[in-house]
Amino acid sequence: MSPQQQTLKGKVAIVTGGTRGIGEAIVKLLASRGADVVINYTSDSSESLAKNLIEQVKTHGVKAVSVQADMGSLDAPKKIVNAAVEAFGKIDIIVNNGGVADFKPLTDLTVEHYEKIYNVNVRGPLFLVKESIPHLQEYGRIINISSVAARLGLAGSSVYASSKTALESLSRVWATELADKNVTSNSVNPGPVLTNMLSSLGPEFVDGMQKSTERAAFPRFGTVEEIANIVGFLAGPESQWVTGDVLSGNGGYLYL
Numbered sequence: 001m002s003p004q005q006q007t008l009k010g011k012v013a014i015v016t017g018g019t020r021g022i023g024e025a026i027v028k029l030l031a032s033r034g035a036d037v038v039i040n041y042t043s044d045s046s047e048s049l050a051k052n053l054i055e056q057v058k059t060h061g062v063k064a065v066s067v068q069a070d071m072g073s074l075d076a077p078k079k080i081v082n083a084a085v086e087a088f089g090k091i092d093i094i095v096n097n098g099g100v101a102d103f104k105p106l107t108d109l110t111v112e113h114y115e116k117i118y119n120v121n122v123r124g125p126l127f128l129v130k131e132s133i134p135h136l137q138e139y140g141r142i143i144n145i146s147s148v149a150a151r152l153g154l155a156g157s158s159v160y161a162s163s164k165t166a167l168e169s170l171s172r173v174w175a176t177e178l179a180d181k182n183v184t185s186n187s188v189n190p191g192p193v194l195t196n197m198l199s200s201l202g203p204e205f206v207d208g209m210q211k212s213t214e215r216a217a218f219p220r221f222g223t224v225e226e227i228a229n230i231v232g233f234l235a236g237p238e239s240q241w242v243t244g245d246v247l248s249g250n251g252g253y254l255y256l
């Protein structure tokens, strides 16, 4: 391994929603750079994915554990932090990646829809970071996975889009509040990536997204690895002077 690849040796990373899509790619990248990883997931069907992933990342000479916890539940943040501390004794990097998307026009909005999305996308990350504080090390990293949806004003995205805007706002507050420990806190803003989440919104939505990429500088969907690479930069020592920021990963789909 080159020194560049081992920049995270000895670090402990938590990745929420780490079994599939962008989260899985982030787990692989952080492990390949030497970090031990706590992989969170929620569905029973992802248990075997988590097991396989743990075996895969071990080939980098790192350790990994998984923890099943629904980030939308009140006890998930503590459960994930306890798993990290029990396995590794500390936390260096938190990647708030796990998220849910669902689109509804204003007229169809319900409190249940709002709570389903906000509890996972906003409340979960907020309390995960809060619970981590006693264990979060000097020069730690908080990386929140936002979305271009936070700025697009897409019809039907009131709840999802605003949940991502809230997450970006939390990144900035934490950048200020945790600076005394030299912790940085940033958001990554992916454009459309063809994962299960995007497919779950339906073929018409995927089609629309595909067409919308045609106006981008690079007219295609992004890949999970392209997003993970940005997270890798933010997790590493070379990003110390970047905090409270939003890094786009969208191939020129949306210029901030």
Ligand SMILES: NC(=O)c1ccc[n+]([C@@H]2O[C@H](COP(=O)([O-])OP(=O)(O)OC[C@H]3O[C@@H](n4cnc5c(N)ncnc54)[C@H](OP(=O)(O)O)[C@@H]3O)[C@@H](O)[C@H]2O)c1
Pocket: 016, 017, 018, 019, 020, 021, 022, 023, 040, 041, 042, 043, 044, 046, 069, 070, 071, 072, 096, 097, 098, 099, 100, 101, 120, 145, 146, 147, 148, 149, 189, 190, 191, 192, 193, 194, 195, 196, 197, 198
């Ligand atoms: N794909 C895109 O186009 C796109 C664009 C912009 C931003 N994003 C953001 O990127 C992040 C990852 O999305 P993705 O596209 O990679 O989705 P994905 O392939 O559907 O994977 C979602 C991951 O999140 C986990 N997850 C879902 N609900 C959870 C919960 N309540 N508690 C804990 N984990 C949960 C899933 O765990 P299980 O496997 O256990 O279900 C899975 O590991 C999300 O925050 C999303 O908003 C995605």
